[in-house]
Amino acid sequence: MKRFLAIGSILTALVLGACGTNEEHKDHSATSSDEVPEILEVDLTVPETAAAGEAVTFTAAVTQGKEIVEDADEVKFEVLNISSGEKEMIEASLNEDKLYTIDYTFKANGTYDITSHVTARSMHTMPTKQLSITGGEEAASTVTEEQAAHGEVADHHHGSVATIDFKEGTTTVGEAVMLETNVTLTEEPLEGARVKYDIVRSDTEQHTWLEAPEQKAGVYQTEFTFTEAGTYEIEVHVTKGNDIHEHVKKKYTVK
Known part of the structure; x- marks a missing residue:
């Protein structure tokens, strides 16, 4: 009888030990998978x-x-x-x-x-x-002779200021956020512009640059995941040809 009890005790200890190991492994795996990679x-x-x-x-x-x-x-x-x-x-x-x-x-x-x-x-x-x-050649003009003769150079942008609509926001570390900018010129969507985001945390000098493709007329979007908490400045740069180069700076809070 004592022999059977001893064997039972050993088996119980082995089972509990295995369970403990599995739990530790699960905890370690969960911790590893939750870690946010460095930027x-x-x-x-x-x-x-x-x-x-x-x-x-x-x-x-x-x-x-x-x-x-x-x-x-x-x-x-x-x-x-x-x-x-x-x-x-x-x-x-x-x-x-x-x-x-x-x-x-x-x-x-x-x-x-x-x-x-x-x-x-x-x-x-x-x-x-x-x-x-x-010290080199002058850059070739993109304007054709016919356009110049008819006054069709894009002067309608010259001296005009594009309006950049980008909202400040709040997000959490590790969560993908859609950064969206609406750009208008004389109250019309500005199509074909180049939009870039310059993202920098307030307490560092490390910049991350992202390009935002145009998703529909005048709407430029890109997705970004913040890997560290803090207050960020996002500067939106909008350029088109020689006539438009605007930028606006907003704050983003990451918790």
Whole structure:
């Protein structure tokens, strides 16, 4: 009898031990799945000025927390001539210093937006910087001779101010939020503009850039997930051709 009791006690202990292990495993799994990944950060290096005809190097240092990201899904540099609207997208390569880089030679004078589009670890960020090019050809005009002869140049935007409607808001860490901007010009939806969000937490200098595609006439949207609590400033930039470059800044609270 004592022998059976001893065996029963051992089996009970084993079962309880197994249950405890399973519960610990579940708790650990739940904790792991609830963790919010650290934000993807990109340090974009672009010179302020350069000469036409000379190769210019652009670099992007990609990190997540303290880790250098060498396995990005895609890194491309967008070179946009603000005057002409012409743009080019070039795929970057990872160099021996663990920087994503391209060399680019400009032909035309002007002011350019350089944007690094970085997709890695299920996140996307796209910081932008500007540089000026001198000593080269003047940028080709996008206006045709026929348009010029008939006065059809887009002067109806010149001197006009676009109205940017972007609401301040509150959200929680880890919850996807839709950032929406309505843009109008002379009370009509402004179509075909380029809308970008510059997101920065008030106590840091790390910027996250997002592009908002046009979903319908004058309505530009993109989805974003905040990974840290705090007060953020979101600056909305709206550009179209040479005539429109407006921006507005709003606050967003993340709990």
